Amino acid sequence: MACAMGHFMCKECAAGQTRGLLERLQLDESLLEEHRSHGGHMKCVDPACRETYDDSSVARALPSEIFALYRASQDTVIEHRMWMDLQAQFQEQVTHMQRQFELQEGRRSSQASAEMAAREETATAEFLRRQYPNARMCPRCRHGPVINENCYDLQAHHGEERGAGRGRISNACPGCDFFSREWSDWAPWDGVMHTGPRG
Structure with missing residues (x-):
């Protein structure tokens, strides 16, 4: 060919x-x-x-x-493109509905706010699941999604200084400090947003 x-x-x-x-x-x-x-x-x-x-x-x-x-x-790929288009339309509709609701009511009730947040979290999780099908989560506390953007050897840059007062690179779990140098030790993400603070 x-x-x-x-x-x-x-x-x-x-x-x-x-x-x-x-x-x-x-x-x-x-x-x-x-x-x-x-x-x-x-x-x-x-x-x-x-x-x-x-x-x-x-x-x-x-x-x-x-x-x-x-x-x-x-x-x-075609399904992903269609989903992205639908996601953009959905976000436009959500924004439009949100503005209308705020104009009519002057403020949103806590129940409507919680429902909107739940819908947005569900949409965000679905977007991330499709955008990053290889995302992982912490095997200990299930914090996720975690997306590896660069090197699969997590030890190579762990603790490395970013320079100019920008802090250090941490490849540990933000939820519980779990660390493994191997990306494969992190569990495949289950599609649920687990990003709460340490507790």
Whole structure:
């Protein structure tokens, strides 16, 4: 198969590249975001090229079971985009309703405020679950979500000074101080916001 710029990849390499890409998407948030920015299409293997492979070329090059996984990954990207659009509409509606309510009532009741906060927390949790499918939580106190943005060796920068009075890097749990140098020791996030203060 070849991209629009003519960069060629043989069928054997295409199958391996696609399988590897689909596996890496499960582990790497930045790669997942890049994949979403390409509309779920596989980027050309030439690092200097910005093109993607078209679906008909990919379909001809891949075995049917790998192509089915590739298409499922694209469907997930489309669903994510639709969900993000719906989330934005929902937030606009919430803001509009909130303004109307405040104008009519002059102030919100504590019950309405609690319900709105619960809806916002649920929407935020759902947004985070979709945006960061690989988020973790503390295995001890369940504080989460915790998102690893950089290095999987949590010991490497733990306690490192940020400079200019900006404090130190802490890779310990903000809830209970649990620490492990291995990201894999943190439990997969259960989708519930557990971010309360230490108690």
